[in-house]
Amino acid sequence: MSTFIKSIPVLLLLLLLPGCGHTSTSEPYFEPPPPPPGKALVYLMRTQVIQGSFYDSVFSIDDSAIVGLSSETYSWVLVSPGVHKVSAGQQPHPRNVFLTLSVEPGKEYFVEYTQENMFEKIRKREPNEGKTMVRGYSYIPVK
16 A cells, blocks of 8 residues: 555544634633623633533624634623523534523623533523633633
8 A cells, every 4th residue: 555545544634633623712811891881791601511522612692603612711792782692502503502691781791601411501690600700711802
């Protein structure tokens, strides 16, 4: 067997590895600026997950992708008041887990994507829990 044919599996593996990596670099926690008048601050957080841990979880608000997060990372976004659909999954998809978030101006909200017993969950955390969680996570900016 030729050397080229023997190297094909290695080349294929090298082509697949970038798809498993995360697309963003992270930074340590920092305190974001307070929301401007008429906006709320929404933190998006991803815990350590088992299933699909090699892939970013893409968070969407009202079906618009916002950020891809890896394990124990977070981001934040300014959101207008109102009722918003917040979802997460390996890619934007109508069947991703979601929650309905009622947003009031000037407030902070913490939305967590996690897995429990191999089931995906997205949930709102109380501000004191959420703040504690993000302080232990790394920040990935919204692009």
